[in-house]
Amino acid sequence: MAGLCWAHKKNLRKPGITGRGFGYSRTGPLLSIYADTSFFVSLYLPDVHSAEAHRRVRGRPSLWLTPLHRAEWAHAVYQHVFHGKISAQEARRVYREFEGDRKARLWVEIAVPDVVFERCCDLARRHVPRLGVRTLDTLHVACALELKAERFWTFDERQARLAEAERLKTS
Template sequence: MTGRKPRGTVTRYYDTGILLKLYTEEEGSDRVRAWVVRRREAVVFTSLHRTECVSALRLKAFRGECRLEQSNAALADLDTDAAAGVLKHTALEWDEVWERVEVLARTHAAATGCRTLDSLHVASALQLGAREMVTRDGRQAALARKSGLKVVNPLL
């Protein structure tokens, strides 16, 4: 690693799987919403989150887990929350993120089984200077811990 300092002062970085529970009705959604509301802070929202949310919501419609109208409504709610500052759009330095992804893969992928997308989120959290990773994904949590992040699962 190049020894660059983190760009920001983000406390928590939320995995997209957790963010989706804020905008869809699925198991654990109520608990995640209550947990996030108690934090009383804007939720960091990157272009990675946005792209993954769009894809996941469309996939839910494709699989028949929701109607297309529900997918559209969830995306509209994301836009509303972004405009209101509930979701705080945060830019990433992508070259730095990809550099971190490679380091994480070389260092920890064999032990954690993390895939690229898991590593992208952990690298993004690190690049933004986050101290906590909010996730329920076991592999991602293992990588986050090995990377020095505190892992929080609001469903536990």
């Protein structure tokens, strides 16, 4: 039971007026949002955060997708298999759906900026002693900062505290 194939997916795939594939009908500047991988997982695999994830994407926001997301996505999906939450067949189907959406440009793909690793080290020095965040947590927040995201969407409380400490909006 993949998540994004639910009714909301049809709304996300409506072509917009911009001609960019999945355009936006709103006026003004696009809001840049960096969502961590757990957010994407909640879109495709039902969990306690899926309803909130779907609510947030209802307005078709512009979400960054980096190679870091793709690598972590593969691990997250197949960890669900390892833990017996889904079958290998279901994992392959969910993975194909995500890849189809990626190729259809539902998400805004962008490379990880080179300076992101230095930014990650800086975040570690300044925040890990107090927040206890992990490497991937700081790497995602560093990516969001380097990409000049306005919002950071995560369901991880420590990662949200780190993003907020760096003045990113988390809701």
